[in-house]
Amino acid sequence: MTRTETIATINAKLGSLDDERLQAVAEIVDDVAEEVIRPLTARELTLLDQSKSDFEAGRTLTLAEARARTDAYLAEHRALRPQA
Numbered sequence: 001m002t003r004t005e006t007i008a009t010i011n012a013k014l015g016s017l018d019d020e021r022l023q024a025v026a027e028i029v030d031d032v033a034e035e036v037i038r039p040l041t042a043r044e045l046t047l048l049d050q051s052k053s054d055f056e057a058g059r060t061l062t063l064a065e066a067r068a069r070t071d072a073y074l075a076e077h078r079a080l081r082p083q084a
Helices: 003-014 019-036 042-056 063-080
Strands: none
Touching: none
């Protein structure tokens, strides 16, 4: 089962649980979620530092600029994929 399928299955069943069981599920999820928070990788830390530097230096994009770049990136990658 994929992650998406697992989440969908859980979400589909939650509504049928009584309050006590729903609370039990919430407590389990809270406990487990606290355990799985992973530290950032060296690459992620580097990218965060780079982002902070970019903001400090005024290297930012407007929403329109970001959308245009994203649209161009997606168009380029769609062109590389064969059409079904």
